[in-house]
Structures are given as structure tokens and as C-alpha cells.
């Protein structure tokens with residue numbers, strides 16, 4: 001079996017993680033501190049927020065300020081989510097260089113999340129992606145409810161294929177497959193990746209697992225064997241999804257890095273330094289440190 005030599009990690013904690021915390025939990029300065037500390041661990045791709053309606057997600061209302069204050073060194077990518085033209089304009093004004101549009105394979109989910117059907121979202125994103133590209137902005141696509149929708153249950157693989165094709169065809173350079181509820185087990189993930197690979201190259205896909213049912217690392221292993229080389233994760237397992245009731249945290253970045261290094265797969269990340277960041281943000285948010293590897297390593301450090 002051939003495993004990839006190197007994996008690209010997309011750190012989603014400052015966006016996917018913090019969007020689930022109570023509004024104003026962290027000050028702007030602390031968000032900047034979190035992002036810069038994550039970058040200092042060697043993470044090169046960090047989602048720093050989203051330009052969405054502050055009425056829907058007040059937690060992300062300071063994304064413009066965050067982007068303006070971060071200095072993006074060569075080789076770093078600070079990304080933001082954008083749902084519509086208004087969001088794109090705000091992202092451009094704040095100096096975004098990369099955005100992500102987000103939809104799903106289930107109408108029930110997109111209706112809750114972005115207040116439109118999947119077809120409407122694709123129709124809306126097409127000109128938006130083109131407009132972004134003409135400004136030199138790279139666009140990623142998110143496809144949530146890969147296997148299971150929190151509102152309508154099992155998702156047929158034809159729906160996933162159709163949305164994935166549409167996102168790639170409109171110009172997204174990559175589609176992140178969101179296993180939103182975290183319910184899927186290994187054979188489900190293997191099945192959907194096999195279905196996608198029949199018509200599309202898996203090099204265009206990333207995976208985004210939630211650990212709600214403790215399946216995230218097992219599903220990462222399945223994705224690695226299938227040839228996926230980009231994986232989303234969130235420091236200290238922060239996160240969930242405000243539109244997926246009961247969804248607990250994302251796959252913890254520390255657990256992912258521990259697995260990858262154990263398998264001899266390179267990342268750019270200093271795990272011990274990342275553990276310091278995970279412990280700090282958990283303490284700051286008054287939460288237990290939810291990364292298993294992170295917590296174990298933290299407890300072994302001399303100062304504890």
C-alpha cells in the first residue's frame with residue numbers, strides 16, 4: 001500500500017472552531033494571537049473567518065479586521081468563507097487572497113445553513129467564482145453532508161457527485177468533502193471516495209471530518225489509502241457546525257499530526273508547539289482540551 005509522502009493540512013479552528021463558541025468569547029487581539037501562534041507551528045493554510053451575515057453568525061463579524069491585521073508571509077494562505085457577492089466584496093476590501101464558497105449535497109442542509117437550495121447556491125456561486133478569479137483570488141469549494149444530513153438523513157452518492165462536478169467545473173481548485181454529522185464509518189467513506197474516483201480525480205478533493213462519533217481518525221486513514229493528500233482539522237478539536245445540531249468538534253489537528261508523523265508522513269507542523277496552542281485556547285475558552293494526543297503530550301511536558 002502506497003501512502004502519500006506529505007499531507008497538506010488546512011487548519012480551520014479560527015473559523016469552524018470559533019463560529020461555534022458564544023459570540024465575543026475571544027477579543028480580536030486574542031483571535032490574532034491564535035492565528036499567529038498556529039502559523040508559528042508551521043501550519044501554512046489557515047481559515048481565519050467568514051464574511052457571512054452577522055445576524056446569523058455574530059462570531060465571525062470581525063473577520064475583515066482580522067484579515068487586515070494579519071501579515072501574510074510568503075508561503076502562507078489565510079482563507080475566508082464567502083456565501084454571496086456581499087461577502088466577496090467585503091473579503092476583497094479586506095485583502096483576501098483566497099476564499100471558499102460553501103454548499104452541500106442536501107437541500108435540507110443548505111436551506112438551514114445558507115437559506116437556499118443546493119441548485120440556487122450553485123447558480124449563485126458560478127458568477128461569484130468567476131468574479132473572484134478575475135481578481136486573482138483562488139477559490140475552494142466546500143461540499144457538506146457528504147454521506148449524511150442532520151435534517152434529511154442518508155445522502156445519495158449521485159447528489160454528491162453532481163455537486164462536486166459543478167464546483168470543480170465552475171472553477172474551484174479543490175473541493176473539501178464535509179462529513180458534517182460525523183456519523184459515517186470507514187466503509188461509508190471508502191464507498192463514497194470510490195464512487196467519486198470513478199469519474200473525478202481524487203487529487204481535486206480534501207476531506208473534512210467531524211469527530212462527533214469518534215470516527216474521524218479512522219476515516220482519515222481510509223482517505224489516505226484512497227490517495228487524498230489534503231485534510232482539514234481544527235486545533236484542540238474546536239468546532240462543530242451551528243447548523244448541524246449535536247455536532248461536536250472537528251478532527252483535532254494535534255491528533256491528525258500525531259497520526260501522520262507516526263505513519264512517516266511529513267507535515268510542516270511542530271507538534272509540541274501546536275500542543276501549547278491547543279492547551280492555551282482550550283483553557284482560554286474554559287473547555288477541556290479535546291485532542292487526545294494533544295492532552296497526553298501536554299501532560300508529559302515538564303512544567304505540568
Ligand SMILES: CC(C)(COP(=O)([O-])OP(=O)([O-])OC[C@H]1O[C@@H](n2cnc3c(N)ncnc32)[C@H](O)[C@@H]1OP(=O)([O-])[O-])[C@@H](O)C(=O)NCCC(=O)NCCSC(=O)C[C@@](C)(O)CC(=O)[O-]
Pocket residue numbers: 016019050051052053054055056057081083084086087088090102113114115142143144145178179180208240241242243
Ligand atoms: C448566506 C446568508 C448570508 C443568507 O442569509 P439571508 O438572510 O438569506 O440573506 P439576505 O441576502 O436576505 O440578507 C439578510 C441580511 O444579511 C445581510 N447579509 C447578507 N449577506 C451578508 C454577508 N455576506 N455579509 C454581511 N452581511 C450579509 C444583509 O445585508 C441583510 O442585512 P439587513 O438588510 O437585514 O440588515 C446567511 O444565511 C448566512 O450568513 N449564513 C451563515 C452560514 C454559515 O456561515 N454557516 C457556517 C459555515 S458552513 C459550515 O460550517 C460547514 C463546513 C464548511 O465547515 C463543512 C462541514 O462541516 O460540513
